[in-house]
Amino acid sequence: KAGVTQTPRYLIKTRGQQVTLSCSPISGHRSVSWYQQTPGQGLQFLFEYFSETQRNKGNFPGRFSGRQFSNSRSEMNVSTLELGDSALYLCASSRGQAADTQYFGPGTRLTVL
Amino acid sequence: AQTVTQSQPEMSVQEAETVTLSCTYDTSENNYYLFWYKQPPSRQMILVIRQEAYKQQNATENRFSVNFQKAAKSFSLKISDSQLGDTAMYFCAFTNFGNEKLTFGTGTRLTIIP
Numbered sequence: 518k519a520g521v522t523q524t525p526r527y528l529i530k531t532r533g534q535q536v537t538l539s540c541s542p543i544s545g546h547r548s549v550s551w552y553q554q555t556p557g558q559g560l561q562f563l564f565e566y567f568s569e570t571q572r573n574k575g576n577f578p579g580r581f582s583g584r585q586f587s588n589s590r591s592e593m594n595v596s597t598l599e600l601g602d603s604a605l606y607l608c609a610s611s612r613g614q615a616a617d618t619q620y621f622g623p624g625t626r627l628t629v630l
Numbered sequence: 631a632q633t634v635t636q637s638q639p640e641m642s643v644q645e646a647e648t649v650t651l652s653c654t655y656d657t658s659e660n661n662y663y664l665f666w667y668k669q670p671p672s673r674q675m676i677l678v679i680r681q682e683a684y685k686q687q688n689a690t691e692n693r694f695s696v697n698f699q700k701a702a703k704s705f706s707l708k709i710s711d712s713q714l715g716d717t718a719m720y721f722c723a724f725t726n727f728g729n730e731k732l733t734f735g736t737g738t739r740l741t742i743i744p
Contacts, residue, residue: 550730560721560734573731607675615728616663616682621675 519544521610521622529628535596538625542589542610548572549591550619551583554605563606566591567613595627603629632657634724636735643712644743650697651707651738653722661727664698666707669737670718678720681705709740717742 522541530536542549550573551563562575566585583593589610595602605626609619633656643649655664666678681689681698688696693710709716722735 548730550732552732559736560732562731562733565730567730573729575731605673609675609732611730613730616725617730618665618677618680619730619732620677621667623672623674626673 521608521620523606523608523622523625525625526623527626527628529630530598531630532598532600534598535594536598536627537592537594538606538608538627540591540593540608540610540622542591542608543620546610546612546620547589548611548613548617548619549585549589550609550611551591551593552607552609553577554607554624555603560607563593598629600629603627632659632662632724632726632733634722634733634735636722636738638738639736640739640741642741642743645712645714647712648708648710649712649740651709651720651722651740653705653707653735655703655705655722655724657703657724657726659726663725663727664696664705665723665725665732666694666696666705667721667723667734668716668718669721670715675721679707712742714742714744716740 548567550565565573585591605624607624608622611617611619662683664681697706719737723732
């Protein structure tokens, strides 16, 4: 089975721009979660989508948004980028059943200049 | 709110030795799950081991085992016969039953010395 894939792997943007990151889950997985990893804040949960609906949300400003498509692929969008948004963005997928194990993708490294 | 604490920012051991990484957590829930994830320099987060809180038996996966002390809210990871490929950041993580959100600790950077 193919693992979780994320595109692009690296991205450089400037302040004020917006960015869209993509995540393709493992085949058969219906839940996709997004995490932000920074040296200062560590790993923080952004949101989770299941069957095209946001099921859980972390404590991030409204500039961070996401969506999920009918094939379970997910995108996250960050608008009006700030320097502090520079991070590794990790996507994880699972079957979406109670406390199912999450499998992570390789991440997208976003640098905001 | 749940919290996960890893008190050892860095550790190093000789190849073939045994090492134990510590993790404590705080929760008022009774039904939850604990995980150890490994993040090597390639940055891909890999599941090492998983423990269900309702199970008294400690989980084991080959050279990796946990010591789960529910009353003490402690969840340590033991790596036996350590190998160079074990060099990585190790994160302890927690999730409630019925919730996909993982709460992570700050990580322990483990270096295996040849």
